[in-house]
Amino acid sequence: xxxxxxxxxxxxxxxxxxxxxxxxxxxxxxxxxxxxxxxxxxxxxxxxxxxxxxxxxxxxxxxxxxxxxxxxxxxxxxxxxxxxxxxxxxxxxxxxxxxxxxxxxxxxxxxxxxxxxxxxxxxxxxxxxxxxxxxxxxxxxxxxxxxxxxxxxxxxxxxxxxxxxxxxxxxxxxxxxxxxxxxxxxxxxxxxxxxxxxxxxxxxxxxxxxxxxxxxxxxxxxxxxxxxxxxxxxxxxxxxxxxxxxxxxxxxxxxxxxx
Amino acid sequence: xxxxxxxxxxxxxxxxxxxxxxxxxxxxxxxxxxxxxxxxxxxxxxxxxxxxxxxxxxxxxxxxxxxxxxxxxxxxxxxxxxxxxxxxxxxxxxxxxxxxxxxxxxxxxxxxxxxxxxxxxxxxxxxxxxxxxxxxxxxxxxxxxxxxxxxxxxxxxxxxxxxxxxxxxxxxxxxxxxxxxxxxxxxxxxxxxxxxxxxxxxxxxxxxxxxxxxxxxxxxxxxxxxxxxxxxxxxxxxxxxxxxxxxxxxxxxxxxxxx
DNA sequence: GAGTAACACGAGGTAATACCAGTTGGCCGC
DNA sequence: GCGGCCAACTGGTATTACCTCGTGTTACTC
Numbered sequence: 001x002x003x004x005x006x007x008x009x010x011x012x013x014x015x016x017x018x019x020x021x022x023x024x025x026x027x028x029x030x031x032x033x034x035x036x037x038x039x040x041x042x043x044x045x046x047x048x049x050x051x052x053x054x055x056x057x058x059x060x061x062x063x064x065x066x067x068x069x070x071x072x073x074x075x076x077x078x079x080x081x082x083x084x085x086x087x088x089x090x091x092x093x094x095x096x097x098x099x100x101x102x103x104x105x106x107x108x109x110x111x112x113x114x115x116x117x118x119x120x121x122x123x124x125x126x127x128x129x130x131x132x133x134x135x136x137x138x139x140x141x142x143x144x145x146x147x148x149x150x151x152x153x154x155x156x157x158x159x160x161x162x163x164x165x166x167x168x169x170x171x172x173x174x175x176x177x178x179x180x181x182x183x184x185x186x187x188x189x190x191x192x193x194x195x196x197x198x199x200x201x202x203x204x205x206x207x208x209x210x211x212x213x214x215x216x217x218x219x220x221x222x223x224x225x226x227x228x229x230x231x232x233x234x235x236x237x238x239x240x241x242x243x244x245x246x247x248x249x250x251x252x253x254x255x256x257x258x259x
Numbered sequence: 260x261x262x263x264x265x266x267x268x269x270x271x272x273x274x275x276x277x278x279x280x281x282x283x284x285x286x287x288x289x290x291x292x293x294x295x296x297x298x299x300x301x302x303x304x305x306x307x308x309x310x311x312x313x314x315x316x317x318x319x320x321x322x323x324x325x326x327x328x329x330x331x332x333x334x335x336x337x338x339x340x341x342x343x344x345x346x347x348x349x350x351x352x353x354x355x356x357x358x359x360x361x362x363x364x365x366x367x368x369x370x371x372x373x374x375x376x377x378x379x380x381x382x383x384x385x386x387x388x389x390x391x392x393x394x395x396x397x398x399x400x401x402x403x404x405x406x407x408x409x410x411x412x413x414x415x416x417x418x419x420x421x422x423x424x425x426x427x428x429x430x431x432x433x434x435x436x437x438x439x440x441x442x443x444x445x446x447x448x449x450x451x452x453x454x455x456x457x458x459x460x461x462x463x464x465x466x467x468x469x470x471x472x473x474x475x476x477x478x479x480x481x482x483x484x485x486x487x488x489x490x491x492x493x494x495x496x497x498x499x500x501x502x503x504x505x506x507x508x509x510x511x512x513x514x515x516x517x518x
Numbered sequence: 519g520a521g522t523a524a525c526a527c528g529a530g531g532t533a534a535t536a537c538c539a540g541t542t543g544g545c546c547g548c
Numbered sequence: 549g550c551g552g553c554c555a556a557c558t559g560g561t562a563t564t565a566c567c568t569c570g571t572g573t574t575a576c577t578c
Contacts (some may be wrong), residue, residue, distance in 0.1 A: 063322035073540035097342040332569035
């Protein structure tokens with residue numbers, strides 16, 4: 001009997017897919033939930049009647065796309081949190097096809113603007129209340145950039161949830177996860193944070209009044225500013241790293257992170 | 260209150276990442292191009308001073324995200340064609356988090372509409388000429404659904420290229436690839452195709468006249484219709500497959516995503 | 519001589535096994 | 549009772565052997 005759900009020319013071997021199918025059904029049947037630990041590899045391999053190597057191939061596949069996470073010595077766990085592809089997906093794909101930073105930013109803006117518009121249409125009172133809370137916390141954390149960032153992220157995630165479309169949310173997570181890798185080193189000054197908080201408040205208001213157009217616009221505006229700030233960081237990093245390798249204002253044509 | 264903002268300890272083992280890095284640099288340095296064949300596993304393993312198992316873990320990782328494709332007996336190849344994540348990524352992720360078909364369609368509409376808008380801003384004369392050609396071929400293939408589909412896909416891909424943002428293009432490819440899996444069985448009748456061709460022509464005209472708003476609107480309109488048609492197919496498939504198992508319960512768990 | 523069938527070699531796929539390296543928690547000694 | 553140590557888990561890596569599939573070559577047939 002072949003359940004072969006997904007043949008396709010992808011070339012993934014059958015056993016690997018069998019593992020994927022099994023894990024999928026485990027979750028679909030509610031036997032394991034996000035955050036749960038899977039049975040140990042040796043045991044699972046015995047149960048599936050395959051070797052541990054093959055099982056590991058399947059587990060590798062799933063963790064490559066962010067569905068599973070293995071912790072050495074502890075076990076293999078189902079990812080919790082918002083759905084998202086593995087952060088390195090885009091990064092590697094980008095290295096292949098030469099994605100440029102501005103394209104990354106633009107993709108994020110496009111996605112989040114549309115998400116904000118959807119959220120303005122569909123947000124429930126609970127969502128709006130959550131957003132209000134996060135905005136408040138942002139104002140309260142103006143002096144603590146690390147704390148601010150937490151609520152910043154939560155704000156955007158809440159909007160994604162309010163949009164009612166987890167797929168768009170997942171794509172957003174995938175992109176931002178890649179973007180945040182460069183960040184978190186340099187912290188913004190209080191000045192910038194205040195400005196940022198105000199923009200978040202505007203976005204919140206647009207969503208609260210269920211005005212998609214306004215939500216889209218303010219979100220675009222917000223992210224454009226944020227992007228510019230981050231681009232500066234990137235350039236500085238570049239200068240710091242290459243230390244005179246390339247003169248200023250070098251062609252941004254090869255800006256991918258490259259050790 | 261926990262400081263949840265994911266640590267994103269991806270958990271990918273070092274050796275796996277070493278392989279990823281190596282392949283990445285191979286491509287970055289232009290030593291291999293899309294479509295090329297990589298050295299055999301045994302040889303690569305020797306060169307990287309790691310075991311074949313570990314190498315295979317890395318290769319599995321890369322092919323899981325659609326960067327490499329292994330063909331049994333032939334070798335391992337770098338993916339060619341437009342950049343895209345592996346089609347099964349979204350499929351598996353969707354199975355886990357319960358993505359619904361309409362969300363898939365909506366995500367596609369959002370993406371392609373934005374892409375069309377960008378394309379209207381940036382399309383070069385060459386792009387526009389290509390689009391014109393594809394539209395013409397669509398009209399010429401009204402009687403041959405299979406041929407029509409080819410040019411349909413090409414039309415959308417050309418727009419993605421014209422948008423100047425390969426990242427958005429990759430996301431689009433990822434979603435549509437998943438969507439097309441259900442399709443291609445049932446072919447549309449000539450009636451529908453004619454209508455479809457006309458809409459493509461309208462999109463083309465909006466892009467040619469560099470009118471982003473119009474391009475976005477017509478693209479949205481087009482995809483909305485296409486989605487409706489495909490939803491019907493899906494429903495029929497459902498009925499066919501489950502044969503009266505669950506008649507109308509197409510949405511078991513409305514969009515929940517966070518426990 | 520042209521076409522085709524069989525073969526051999528090289529590639530990835532799977533398996534079995536041993537051992538390495540973090541995690542965890544219970545047990546023992548102070 | 550408390551703290552540190554050790555043992556039994558866990559996943560991670562390495563080694564080896566063998567299977568299956570592609571592909572190019574060779575040899576046989578017509």
